[in-house]
Amino acid sequence: MRAALFLGPEKIEVRDIETPHVKKPYEILVKIEACAVCGTDIRIFHYGDSRVKPPAILGHEIAGEVIEVGNAVTRFKVGDRVAIGADVPCGSCDMCIRGLSNICFNHYAIGFQFPGGFAEYILLNEMTVKYGPVHHIPENVNSRLATLAEPLACCLNGLELTGLSVGDTVAVFGLGPMGCLLIELARYMGAGKIIAIQRSYKRLMMAKQLGVPADLFICSEQEDPIKRILEETEGKGAQIIIIACSSKEAQEQAVNIVARRGRIN
Numbered sequence: 476m477r478a479a480l481f482l483g484p485e486k487i488e489v490r491d492i493e494t495p496h497v498k499k500p501y502e503i504l505v506k507i508e509a510c511a512v513c514g515t516d517i518r519i520f521h522y523g524d525s526r527v528k529p530p531a532i533l534g535h536e537i538a539g540e541v542i543e544v545g546n547a548v549t550r551f552k553v554g555d556r557v558a559i560g561a562d563v564p565c566g567s568c569d570m571c572i573r574g575l576s577n578i579c580f581n582h583y584a585i586g587f588q589f590p591g592g593f594a595e596y597i598l599l600n601e602m603t604v605k606y607g608p609v610h611h612i613p614e615n616v617n618s619r620l621a622t623l624a625e626p627l628a629c630c631l632n633g634l635e636l637t638g639l640s641v642g643d644t645v646a647v648f649g650l651g652p653m654g655c656l657l658i659e660l661a662r663y664m665g666a667g668k669i670i671a672i673q674r675s676y677k678r679l680m681m682a683k684q685l686g687v688p689a690d691l692f693i694c695s696e697q698e699d700p701i702k703r704i705l706e707e708t709e710g711k712g713a714q715i716i717i718i719a720c721s722s723k724e725a726q727e728q729a730v731n732i733v734a735r736r737g738r739i740n
């Protein structure tokens with residue numbers, strides 16, 4: 476099969492490598508239909524990662540079709556369409572046993588220690604099939620869209636941790652893919668006013684054109700977000716603030732616009 480191999484920082488090559496096949500009872504083989512590029516993939520491409528040992532296949536936002544299953548697998552069958560995410564809990568450490576498998580001590584992940592999705596096929600091992608982020612894709616969701624299951628799950632986790640209540644004012648800094656998904660989710664979860672803050676006007680307009688359902692868009696390059704958000708909230712600030720960008724300035728601004736008993740994540 477063809478695969479994009481990460482050979483070290485700034486070096487990825489498409490090569491022909493041996494196509495994997497199911498050999499053990501709990502494995503499944505998936506033919507990859509789409510794999511999105513995560514910000515993490517870009518970071519690994521530039522700087523490497525202690526969990527990625529080249530040559531390695533990156534990519535962990537995957538959608539595809541199951542084409543082989545081991546004889547002990549019951550949850551999946553040939554022909555199933557599945558969305559696959561990154562983190563694979565070990566299923567046996569303290570965190571996993573407490574149901575907090577997203578902070579598993581062993582911290583395995585697809586596209587890190589396990590081969591990822593920038594290839595034609597992916598073989599999922601026993602740990603991944605038993606405990607990993609592998610889910611059936613509903614019929615009405617196409618594969619390109621299904622690759623967003625993993626980032627969407629991250630956003631859901633982030634919002635759940637804020638304890639968002641119906642009617643809360645939510646401010647989201649950053650309108651990259653994650654910021655846009657967070658706003659969509661906050662809307663579904665019953666947020667009141669949603670305020671989107673984005674420095675680059677071009678990106679702000681992109682999000683607007685995509686139909687991101689914020690009530691107010693603030694371009695922080697053009698106006699002071701603190702002043703505007705306090706005005707918009709009668710000086711009370713926002714109950715929930717999410718920083719969906721790596722800006723130190725946004726972190727500092729968040730502290731100035733958070734409501735009493737508000738949460739910043």
Ligand SMILES: [Zn+2]
Pocket residue numbers: 513514515535536561625626
């Ligand atoms: Zn990702």
Ligand SMILES: [Zn+2]
Pocket residue numbers: 564565566567568569570571572576579580581582
């Ligand atoms: Zn674990």
